[in-house]
Amino acid sequence: MTAPLRQEPLRLGLCGCGWVIRHCYQPALAELSALFEVVAVFDPDPAALQRAAHAWPAARRCDSFEELLAAHPDAAVIASPNACHLDHATALLAAGISCLVEKPVVRDTADAALLQAAAQSGAALVSGVACRFRDDTRLWLDQVALLGPLTELDLVWSREHGVPSAPWHLRRADGWTGVFADLGYHLLDLAGAALRWRAERIDVAMVQRASQRRGAGASWYVEGSKVRAGSLAYDTDDRFGATLAVDGCRIGLRVAWIDSARGDLVRLEARGARGEAVLSGLFGFSDNRRERDQQVVLRLHGRDKIRTTFETGPELQLCAFATLLRHFHRCVRAGADEEAAALRFAAALGGALREAAA
Structure with missing residues (x-):
């Protein structure tokens, strides 16, 4: 019996090498060396680029995005500042390079159309929304499927003090920054x-945005940082809430960096008609829990x-990041467009909420 041919790992480029690459993707990629080989790294910040070059010494160190593009990896993780996601993704996709784009991926249907046009080369496009790939979330989604047609979704992610402290997070950037782009995109x-x-x-019934313009930074975001009340100044939204209906299901969304x-x-x-499913606890890296337990309850x-x-x-x-990367590998190898529906949904709802908030 002939043994199956072993596929070579995907040649992976990293576009942006900041916090999420260092703390989330780097440990996942170490676990998945049979699937991915990091061959090129790029970040405009010399310190971030140096750390990435140290983590992946065999990778080409790219001093510009154009150099990363010229390296032509098979695939790329786009983890650059949010406002660069669209430009970086469209350029890479148009060059035939499959992309896993960290959230937020799109703001509206116009952004989605640009990405889909660029992906006509046949490159795969996957949304980097890791919370969907958590074990507790996947169980909750399995249980939601048992409820019949959904009548209500109430989704909350609230932090007592958790403003991300990267400078680009703190500046308003035409819908790419703020708490909705950060936590709300997951919901x-x-x-x-x-x-x-x-x-x-x-049908959007209500959108509320607010900002106190100064708040405590997320304690886990910068090594050695300490939470201090009012320690960060910013001009982005730190609270966002919305009520809308999608095909008859009422949806409540609430996210906050400061609460x-x-x-x-x-x-x-x-x-739904048959009951309810509730996930409660916490996502991410904060240890400042409001509820002691992490649980999913079905009735x-x-x-x-x-x-x-x-x-x-x-x-x-x-x-979840390792599971997300396995999903990305499968989409690239199979040529599957599994994420197209997710992109369209985020674009449609994101655009409707953005228009209502304007």
Whole structure:
């Protein structure tokens, strides 16, 4: 019997080598060396580029985006500042380089159209929204599928004090920065997954944006940093809320970098004709928990709850990045366009919310 041919790892370029690459993708890529070989790294910040060159000494060190493009890897992770995502992705896709684009990927349907046109080369495009690939989230989505047609989704991600401290995060950039682009994009993506990416009719009832323009930085974001009240000044939104209906399902979204309530919280509630599914706890890397447990609870037809608990801490989030990268590898190798529906959903809802907030 002939053994199957072993595929060579995908030649991977890193476009942007900041916090998320260092703390999330680097450990995942170390685990997935049979699938990916980092062959080129680029960041305009010399310190970030030096750290990446040290982490991947065999990779080509690119001093410009054009040099990364010329290196022509098979695929790239785009983790540059948010406002660069669209330009970097369209250029790489048009060159036939498959892209995993960190969130936010698009703001509206115009952005999605640019990406889809660039991807006509046949390159794969995957949204880098790691929370969809967490084990607890995947269980919640499996349970949501048991509820029948959904009538309500209430999705919350709130931090007591958690402003990301990278300078580009703190500046308003035409919809690319602020709490909705940061935390809200995850919830938008999860709403899409819960609704099987269908959004024929979108009716926005309310959008609220606010900013106190000064707040405490996220303690995990910069090594050695300490949370101090009012330590960061910024001009982006630090709170965002919306109520809308998608094909008859009422959706409530609320995200906050700064909240008067003590502790940080993620809560995903889905209700349908047969019952409800609730995920409660926390995503990401904060240890400032509002609720002690990380759990998913299912109640069908009013019967006793089925409760599944998970370990607290960052491990679920770190594992999600490895699962996301495996998904990206599969999409590139299979030529699959599995993420097209996710992109269209995020573009449609994001655009509707952006228009309502204008």
